[in-house]
Amino acid sequence: MSGWPRPGTVYLVGAGPGDPDLITVKGLRCLEAADVVIHDRLVAPELVARARPSAVRVNAGKRPGGPSMPQEEIHRVMVAAARSGAVVVRLHGGDPFVFGRGGEEMVALASTGIPVEVVPGVSSAHAVPACAGIPLTHRGLARSFAVLTARTCQEGSLQAQVAALGRPDTLVALMAVGVLEALEEALLESSWTGGTPIALVERGTTPEQRVVVTRLEGMARVAEAAGIRSPATVVVGDVVALRAAIHTARSPP
């Protein structure tokens, strides 16, 4: 890895699920060498602070309903910075290629001939449940899982999407806080029973993590009563019941 990371190259780096120490060794090395860092709003400030003092930092926004940089503007900034010979890091929350628009960025950069490399990150899809004591798979309970995001869904299409996913052993819904009622309805109309165990995990993997365990029928009401806020992850399936056995064992963070 001598001469790495390379000037004039864009690195699409996954920052991981929240805990700043869950970035990869490779991702941190890119970040610490970066001349320009373009980061999502949800990336931990402790991570953005790991870039050199002289590095240019750009907050791309990307929160549901909030202001954010248009995707084309992100592409434009990355291209201009790379052409000037900078080491460019595009720092995504979670993994760049799991609901992160990293694919779009890679295609856009490819068309300009600028070298680009993806550095995968720990995805919230499995790490947030894990740190709440819930494995996505478990011998005898679950040997498949599916993941969807409700972020950009209209209610009608959320229903179609849930129906298309059939009946995986475990289902994870990211960014679903705004559409919990529609998600509950869609799951009940698909192949899930009202008694299916559900976990709602707010600010997963961070010291502010909150977990509410309930059942599918009524989950939107329970979430509202508990004041669950974005970003939150919904875990659906029998594996949620393992949390009771596992939770007691966790050493404090």
Add this chain to the structure above:
Amino acid sequence: MSGWPRPGTVYLVGAGPGDPDLITVKGLRCLEAADVVIHDRLVAPELVARARPSAVRVNAGKRPGGPSMPQEEIHRVMVAAARSGAVVVRLHGGDPFVFGRGGEEMVALASTGIPVEVVPGVSSAHAVPACAGIPLTHRGLARSFAVLTARTCQEGSLQAQVAALGRPDTLVALMAVGVLEALEEALLESSWTGGTPIALVERGTTPEQRVVVTRLEGMARVAEAAGIRSPATVVVGDVVALRAAIHTARSPP
């Protein structure tokens, strides 16, 4: 994090998908402080070497069809080491809770009262496709994905499992090399068409990575002709077509 990692505690650490630099910062810190390391066979030797020279290293095996330590023996070693006051790291390939039996280990440890913490890792399920230039989700192409392992499946149950997963936008099958014919048949009998783009990724994220792109119908024959060997990941869906646009842009590893 002072006094961390703690003696007498077991850390279930994800080593990531193959590239040793894709372990997390937190995982590496555990590993470098460990007195006892129990690792899967597929974990990179460079990572195991990062433990202190005095650390006890135990290879737990865990390869398909090969000899491996019985799960109960792994539990027994972890419990004995933790009770002696050691910092114990159980190093899983990928993520401990995604087809890793980390859940079983956590439940077993919980019942003994030994403190245990999970340190999530980058899962092969999304990182192997990413490093082959294939995002699991992509605006306008895919906004959901499902993951299964064929490792312990009989042919009949593989078919049931594929059918239960319905029609996610993208499907990832891990450890499927031994059952590619059955997988092809199951996918064709489920909701997938013969022309669906397929990628077979051998030794993903490592310098020895090989990628074969084909279509669903005939994939088992193509894989055999190409000599694809375990461990390999199968990616199913339209996102595979993005590799052509993305691949040309990748800077060499």
